[in-house]
Amino acid sequence: MRNALTNCRRVVVKIGTSSLIHESGRVNLQAIDRLAYALAAMSNAGSEVVLVTSGAIGVGLAAQHLTSRPAAIAEQQALAAIGQSSLMRLYGERFTDYGASIAQLLLTHDVFDYPASRRHVLDTIDALLARRVIPIINENDSVATDELDHKTTFGDNDQLSALVATSIEADLLIVLSDIEGLFDRNPKQHPNAALIPTVAAPAELAQARATGAGSRFGTGGMVTKLKAASAMMAAGKQMVLCSGADPRIVLKVVAGADVGTWFGKEEAQ
Numbered sequence: 001m002r003n004a005l006t007n008c009r010r011v012v013v014k015i016g017t018s019s020l021i022h023e024s025g026r027v028n029l030q031a032i033d034r035l036a037y038a039l040a041a042m043s044n045a046g047s048e049v050v051l052v053t054s055g056a057i058g059v060g061l062a063a064q065h066l067t068s069r070p071a072a073i074a075e076q077q078a079l080a081a082i083g084q085s086s087l088m089r090l091y092g093e094r095f096t097d098y099g100a101s102i103a104q105l106l107l108t109h110d111v112f113d114y115p116a117s118r119r120h121v122l123d124t125i126d127a128l129l130a131r132r133v134i135p136i137i138n139e140n141d142s143v144a145t146d147e148l149d150h151k152t153t154f155g156d157n158d159q160l161s162a163l164v165a166t167s168i169e170a171d172l173l174i175v176l177s178d179i180e181g182l183f184d185r186n187p188k189q190h191p192n193a194a195l196i197p198t199v200a201a202p203a204e205l206a207q208a209r210a211t212g213a214g215s216r217f218g219t220g221g222m223v224t225k226l227k228a229a230s231a232m233m234a235a236g237k238q239m240v241l242c243s244g245a246d247p248r249i250v251l252k253v254v255a256g257a258d259v260g261t262w263f264g265k266e267e268a269q
C-alpha cells in the first residue's frame, strides 16, 4: 500500500500512443472509453485532473489508412492536425457519456520559456480546474519546430507532462505506457527483466538500463519517462509509471495500490 498516493489532490495523467492505438493501427476505442470513465470518476471524487495525451499522429495514420509514419516532417504535421481533431472528438463523446467537461490545450515547450505565455497557460489551466473541467493537453505538433531535427519523431509528451505537472504543482504524475513499469533492463529484449516497484531517490534511476522507443507508435521509450520521473522527484512530487492496457488502473494508483513503479521520496508502507 502506498499511502502517499491516497492524498493527491491535483493529478496529471499522461497516456502514450501505444496505449491508444492497437498494433493493427486501428484506434483502441475501449482504452479511450475506460480512460474517460476513470478520469471522470476521479474528477467527481474531488480530484483536479489533467490529461496529457499522445495519439494525434497515430489517429491521423488510422484516419488516412496508413501503416507507417511518413518521413517528411510536413506530412507528419499534417497527420497530427488530422488526428488531433479526431482524437478530441472521440474524447468529447466518451467524456460526455460520463458527465465530464473537457477542454483542449495544444502546447509547445517555448510557451513555458516566456514568463508571459507561461503565466497565461497556467492561469487557463487553473481556471479550467476551478470549473471542474478536465484540460486535455498535447504538444502542438503542427507548429513545434524546435525538436524536429530528427526524421521520424516529434518532441515527447513524457517530458511535456512533467513540465505541466511541475508547473501546476501537481502532487502526482501518472504515466500510462505499453509496459507494466520500470524494469532493470528492457523486458522486450530481456525476458527475465525484473520490475522495479519503487524508486526512492533520483540516483536509483541509473540502476535501470533504459533505452529508447520500444513500440511501433511510441516515440520516447523509457529514457524520456525517466527524465520525467527525475523532474517530478526534483520538485518533491511523485510519479507512477504503469501499464495503460486498462487505463482504469489510474483509480488503483490513486487508491494507493502497488501497481507499476512508484517514484517518490517517501517509503511505501
Ligand SMILES: Nc1ncnc2c1ncn2[C@@H]1O[C@H](COP(=O)(O)OP(=O)(O)O)[C@@H](O)[C@H]1O
Pocket: 015, 016, 017, 018, 019, 176, 177, 178, 179, 181, 182, 183, 184, 185, 186, 187, 188, 208, 209, 210, 211, 212, 213, 214, 215, 217, 218, 219, 220, 221, 222, 223
Ligand atoms: N528499463 C526498461 N524498463 C521498461 N521498459 C523499457 C526499458 N528500457 C526500454 N524500455 C522500452 O520502453 C518502452 C515504452 O516506451 P514507448 O514505446 O515510448 O511507450 P509509450 O507509447 O507508452 O510512451 C517499452 O515498451 C520498452 O520496450
Ligand SMILES: N[C@@H](CCC(=O)OP(=O)(O)O)C(=O)O
Pocket: 015, 016, 017, 018, 053, 054, 055, 056, 057, 058, 080, 138, 139, 141, 154, 155, 156, 157, 158, 217, 218, 219, 220, 221
Ligand atoms: N504529440 C505526438 C506524440 C508524441 C509522444 O510523446 O508520443 P508517445 O511516446 O506515444 O507518448 C502525437 O500526439 O502523436
